[in-house]
Amino acid sequence: MSTVQFELLKKLLVNVSQNSPFYKEKFNKSGVNIEEIKCLEDIKKLPFTTKEELRDVYPLGLQAVPDEKVVRIHSSSGTTGKPIIIPYTAQDVEDWAIMMARSFEIAGVTPLDRVQITPGYGLWTAGIGFQAGVEKLGAMAVPMGPGNTDKQLQMMMDLKSTVIIGTSSYALVLAEEVAKRGIRSQINLRKGVIGSERWGEKMRQRIRNELNIEIYDIYGLTEIYGPGIGIDCDYHDGMHYYDDYLYFEIIDSQTGEVLPEGETGELVITTLRKEGAPLLRYRTRDLTRIIPGKCKCGRTYPRIDRIIGRTDDMVKVKGVNIYPGQIDEVLREVEGVSSEYQIIIDHINGKDVMTLKVEYNSDGDTDRSDLEDSIVDIFKKKIGIQIIAEASGIGSLPRSEKKSKRIIDYRHC
Numbered sequence: 001m002s003t004v005q006f007e008l009l010k011k012l013l014v015n016v017s018q019n020s021p022f023y024k025e026k027f028n029k030s031g032v033n034i035e036e037i038k039c040l041e042d043i044k045k046l047p048f049t050t051k052e053e054l055r056d057v058y059p060l061g062l063q064a065v066p067d068e069k070v071v072r073i074h075s076s077s078g079t080t081g082k083p084i085i086i087p088y089t090a091q092d093v094e095d096w097a098i099m100m101a102r103s104f105e106i107a108g109v110t111p112l113d114r115v116q117i118t119p120g121y122g123l124w125t126a127g128i129g130f131q132a133g134v135e136k137l138g139a140m141a142v143p144m145g146p147g148n149t150d151k152q153l154q155m156m157m158d159l160k161s162t163v164i165i166g167t168s169s170y171a172l173v174l175a176e177e178v179a180k181r182g183i184r185s186q187i188n189l190r191k192g193v194i195g196s197e198r199w200g201e202k203m204r205q206r207i208r209n210e211l212n213i214e215i216y217d218i219y220g221l222t223e224i225y226g227p228g229i230g231i232d233c234d235y236h237d238g239m240h241y242y243d244d245y246l247y248f249e250i251i252d253s254q255t256g257e258v259l260p261e262g263e264t265g266e267l268v269i270t271t272l273r274k275e276g277a278p279l280l281r282y283r284t285r286d287l288t289r290i291i292p293g294k295c296k297c298g299r300t301y302p303r304i305d306r307i308i309g310r311t312d313d314m315v316k317v318k319g320v321n322i323y324p325g326q327i328d329e330v331l332r333e334v335e336g337v338s339s340e341y342q343i344i345i346d347h348i349n350g351k352d353v354m355t356l357k358v359e360y361n362s363d364g365d366t367d368r369s370d371l372e373d374s375i376v377d378i379f380k381k382k383i384g385i386q387i388i389a390e391a392s393g394i395g396s397l398p399r400s401e402k403k404s405k406r407i408i409d410y411r412h413c
Contacts, residue, residue: 005247006040008272013037016278020064022057023280043247044258048268049282054084054223062277063087070276075123076222083123084223087276092225093132095273099242100133100228106240106299107193107216107231109163111138116156118166118174120146125226126195130165133228139163146170149177160188164213168194168203169400172339175210176395189213195220195227200328203339217306223282224269230304238291238303245273248304249281250290253311264289266311267304285311287323315407317345317354318385324406327356330378336360336371340397345409352411355388359397 013034016023027034030047037045054062062085063070069089076084088096109115115134119126127145134141142161144152152174155161164171171194178184189211195218208215219239220227230241241248246269250259253266267284287310291303308325315322331337338359345354356379360371368391375389398405 002040005243005272009040009043009247009270010034010037012270012272012278012280016064016280020062020278022053022062022064023278026053040247043249043270043281046281048256049279051084051223051283051285055082058082059085060087062279064278065089065275073123074125074222074226077124086223089275092274092276095245096129096225096228097132097136099225099245100129101136102242103218103228103231104133104137104139104193106233107191107218108214108234109134109137109139109191109193113139113162113191114142114159115139115163115165116142116144116152116159116161118144118146118152118164118170125220125222129220129226129228130193149173153177153181153183156189157183157186162188163191163193164189164211165193167400168207171207171211171215172203173399175207176399179210184210184212187211191216193218193231200325200339201332202328202337206339219304219307221284221286223277223279224271224284225274232306233295233297233299235296237295238305240295240299240301240303243302246270247272248290248302250288251283253283253285253287259289261290261292264305264308287311287325313407315343315345315409317352320383320385322383326383327406330375330382331358333378334358334371334374337375337391338394340399341406342397343407345407345411347411353388354385355390357390357392357397359394360391361394 017027017034026047032046070087071090072088072093074086117127117130119130121127127143131141131143142155142159144155171192178187190213192207192211192213192215194215204215217232217239218227219230229246230239232239249268250263250265251257251268252259259265264287267286267288269282269284271279286307288304288307291305295303309323313324327341331341338361340359342357343354345352356375358375371391372389376387379387
């Protein structure tokens with residue numbers, strides 16, 4: 001595969017150095033000579049591309065084709081600054097649909113399935129990307145879009161939807177509603193394709209059990225097509241990604257050094273075939289690792305591990321770096337605690353104070369104060385700092401139809 005990848009990389013470098021104003025300027029500033037790239041490993045001689053740079057060329061500074069070749073644009077949400085607008089050619093749209101259909105096939109979705117799509121449409125990549133993949137596969141798309149849980153459940157029952165697509169937060173909302181309304185026997189779901197945010201094992205188990213489905217992690221980001229560039233298979237041992245379209249590296253986010261296979265760091269992606277807005281060594285900020293060796297499923301697509309967090313999700317409390325993935329690990333060890341949590345960080349009387357709010361099953365035998373003590377103890381042992389734990393009943397923490405906001409840091413307000 002590496003020979004094919006290198007040929008694609010060489011074509012990409014020629015293309016962007018001639019047709020992308022963004023990369024022309026970047027190469028000039030960095031003194032890049034593409035003739036010096038003699039093998040795939042030489043990619044590390046090329047500069048990274050960052051999210052900030054993409055924002056700086058808003059709206060269409062990334063475009064690398066003439067206007068008449070652009071058939072669509074998508075955009076990031078822009079919640080933390082200017083949105084990033086990505087132009088797509090017809091070939092980009094086709095390539096993305098191929099990857100998405102491939103992802104559905106890996107998850108065992110067939111043309112006989114009825115696929116209920118709950119992510120948003122419009123400028124966001126999710127809804128329309130999933131729909132294109134469903135149609136490419138030949139399954140039935142039920143393009144619901146977000147929200148309106150009553151209607152979601154009604155259509156799910158009436159149309160006998162067999163696959164649900166959504167964020168883990170909204171899948172949990174639906175699962176809780178199914179349980180609350182006692183309609184599980186009327187639900188025909190068999191699989192869930194879940195993406196858009198990192199989520200832990202407790203949440204996974206709750207969704208799986210409440211909806212009685214097998215669930216698959218799907219991966220992607222707006223800048224790199226959208227969702228569907230990787231997914232886990234039936235063995236759930238990492239997510240397969242498509243190295244005929246994309247080149248993945250893992251770097252030390254502090255030094256930028258490329259890490260050996262198997263080590264955890266920041267994922268960097270190069271789009272090998274993208275036309276509208278090709279990206280070279282794009283720093284995703286997602287933390288994962290490339291899993292060595294072949295998957296037991298026999299597929300040759302390489303794998304990355306589940307995303308454990310993002311470099312910008314990390315918070316430093318009392319001098320210790322904490323990632324959301326570590327919180328999940330703590331909660332996995334506490335019997336009686338549910339999947340939902342929220343972290344509140346404040347600076348009181350000259351000291352950092354971190355409160356971890358969780359939900360627990362108050363109908364069981366669990367004593368709340370014992371449970372809180374257990375969380376504090378395990379957190380201290382695993383992460384190394386003293387926190388405050390607050391447990392309350394299931395449903396007490398906020399729910400979201402999109403992505404859940406789990407960390408609230410008042411220190412910088």
